[in-house]
Amino acid sequence: MHGENGDVALVDVSPEACRERGRFTPPNPPGRKAMEQSWAYPVIADGRLYIRDADTMWCYDLRAPK
Numbered sequence: 001m002h003g004e005n006g007d008v009a010l011v012d013v014s015p016e017a018c019r020e021r022g023r024f025t026p027p028n029p030p031g032r033k034a035m036e037q038s039w040a041y042p043v044i045a046d047g048r049l050y051i052r053d054a055d056t057m058w059c060y061d062l063r064a065p066k
Helices: none
Strands: 006-014 018-024 043-045 047-055 054-062
Touching: none
Parallel strands: none
Antiparallel strands: 006 018, 043 047, 047 054
């Protein structure tokens, strides 16, 4: 999940409950004006997590080390 405040969380979701597994805030978030929020969905492709917020993008390699 990518929260409106810029935080990113890994969440297990089932009909019974939601369970947060971890959370972080990407470094150097873009400056925000009052009431400005982030709405872009995080994407995982080829073992990488992509997060976009305004004009900033982060990429995290999720693959196991070789």
